[in-house]
Amino acid sequence: MNKHIELQDLGSKDFKDTWNYQEELFKGILDIKIRNRREDASLETNNYFLFVEHPHVYTLGKSGDVSNLLLNEDQLKEKGAAFYKINRGGDITYHGPGQIVGYPILDLDNFFTDIHKYLRFLEEMIILTLDEYGLKAERSPGETGVWLDVGTPFARKICAMGVRASRWVTMHGFALNVNANLGYFDNIIPCGIRGKAVTSLNVELGKLTVNEDEVKEKLIKHFAMLFEAEFTTAKV
Known part of the structure; x- marks a missing residue:
């Protein structure tokens, strides 16, 4: 089992471009697993963890209700926000500047084959x-x-979460509000849940901004501990 994870910090990157990149890595792992089964081989599968910050965007999960987006097409343009229906679980959420988004693209055969446990570990991190x-x-x-x-x-x-998994390979992940503009959440019913507020780390700490690189370091430390994984940082 390969418990090594390649960490890539993509900086600020368009959601659709990042989604395409996730799909590329995801497919690469799946292709190896399919080949191993067909050829009775034992080629090692890779694991990735992407950090990214997206420009303003709303995404709707495959089981979500589009009526939870409270903006029409013209209003989205006015807000400078994009909208995508995507292939993760969950309902609608917002991504934008000041938010740390993490996409673990893992072969869970390298760790444990339990999606419920995987989600609980993400929450625990x-x-x-x-x-x-x-x-x-x-x-x-x-x-x-x-x-x-x-x-x-x-x-x-x-922190919102939504994942996709196929043959125990994961994609999508979590979005932690660190220095987020919470006003953008007013344009949706977050995760389809009415009557509950959204907050950000800087608001809770009473600070103008929180050091996001420091938060990322803590996230990786706890992820590595929970998954008993080793990280190396790749140049992007």
């Missing part, structure tokens, strides 16, 4: 990272992602 900033983050029953003040009238989501 966020929870452990936020704990380092003095925030008690937690899961909300029946709602994937990471929240603050669950079970109170002040419940608010700080």
Whole structure:
């Protein structure tokens, strides 16, 4: 089992271009797995972890309801935002500047073949990272992602998640609000859940900005611990 993960920080990159790149890496892993089965071979599969920040974009998961987008085409243009229907789970979410988006593209045969456990580990990575900033983050029953003040009238989501998996290969991932412009969430019903707020790390800490590179380092540290993985950073 290959527990080595190649870390790529793509910087600011268009959502569609990044989606295409994810699909390319995803297909590369699948092709090796299919070849191994057909030829009774044992070629090693690769694992990747992409960090990226997207320009303003709304994405709708395959089970989502388009009515949860509260803007028409002209209003999207006015906001400088794009919109895509995509092949992950979950409903609608927003990506934009000040948000750390992570796309683990893993062959779970190298780790464990359990999607439920995979999602819980992604959530735990966020929870452990936020704990380092003095925030008690937690899961909300029946709602994937990471929240603050669950079970109170002040419940608010700080990290959204949505993944796709095929033959135990994953893509898409999580979006952690660090220095996000929360006004863009007013244009959707986030994740299709009414009546719950969205927050960002800088807001919770009462800071103008939080060092995003520092947050990324903490995320990778906890991911490596949970998945018992080793990271190397690739030049992009």
